[in-house]
Amino acid sequence: MRRSEQPSSTLALLVDVFRHSSRLVEKEIELARSELRASVSRAGVALALLVFAAVLAMVALNLLAGFFVGLLVQNGIAPTLATVLVAVGFGLVALVLGLRGLNDLKSATPVPEQTMANLRQDAAILREKTNV
Structure with missing residues (x-):
């Protein structure tokens, strides 16, 4: 009688393992989506800040170029040549x-590359542990 109980308990254990594994994968995917949403939101704000910084940098470079042209003109260089030099x-x-x-x-x-190497290593360990 013991033998007939073993396959059903083994089957129950396997079903339980697959159910828990499925839940774990679902939770991991949910976590990844949540992290991705937060990352995209942060990236949007960061991109807006970078665009604004680029606009300010262009204004600053324009002013700096004007300063250098003015400096060269004050030192006797023709305005056209000073502009070309700058x-x-x-x-x-x-x-x-x-x-x-x-x-x-x-x-x-x-x-x-590091993530891919880690995934390959994890897969190899799983294959080794499950004898596949």
Whole structure:
């Protein structure tokens, strides 16, 4: 009689394990959605702040360029030449910064490599523990 009870209790245990696993996955997905919503909200605010900062930076750079042009004109350089010199100087700085940013962007990987490695390791451990 003991043998006939074992399969049903094993089956009950397996069903229970799958039910709990399903609930765990559902809760993890719910948590991920919640975190994603919070991240998107923070990202929206951060993006708005970055746009505002960029606008202020452009105004500041314009004022700075005007100051440099005025400084060169006061030192005897023709206004047209002073404007060209300041524009070339700002252009060179923009070129260097742009090339550096482009180079850094090319080397950045969009795949979360550490997370993928952790997931592969977790899968291997699960396979080992379940003998699959």
